[in-house]
Amino acid sequence: MALSHHLQSIEILDEIGAKCDLAEAYYQLGLTYQKMGETENSNSNFNEAIRLFNEMEAPKQIEKVEKAKIGNID
Numbered sequence: 001m002a003l004s005h006h007l008q009s010i011e012i013l014d015e016i017g018a019k020c021d022l023a024e025a026y027y028q029l030g031l032t033y034q035k036m037g038e039t040e041n042s043n044s045n046f047n048e049a050i051r052l053f054n055e056m057e058a059p060k061q062i063e064k065v066e067k068a069k070i071g072n073i074d
Contacts, residue, residue: 002032023052027065034068043069 006029013022030045046069053061 003029006032019052019056020058023049023056023058023061026052027061027068030065031068034071 006025009025010022010029013025026045026049030042030049033039033042033045046065049065050062053065
């Protein structure tokens with residue numbers, strides 16, 4: 001059910017152009033896949049979050065995602 005909600009959120013945020021929230025949604029989806037043990041799906045969503053945060057020039061957000069990607073969530 002969580003995956004469905006994440007994907008629905010991503011679709012809506014993409015449609016309305018809410019880039020910051022969209023990046024955060026990809027990050028959260030990456031965390032969900034990570035908890036499920038689905039590394040490939042997790043990494044692809046983390047990478048999308050990083051891409052979007054890069055576009056917004058948000059280095060602290062990028063750092064947060066990169067830490068999560070290697071399993072060092074604060």
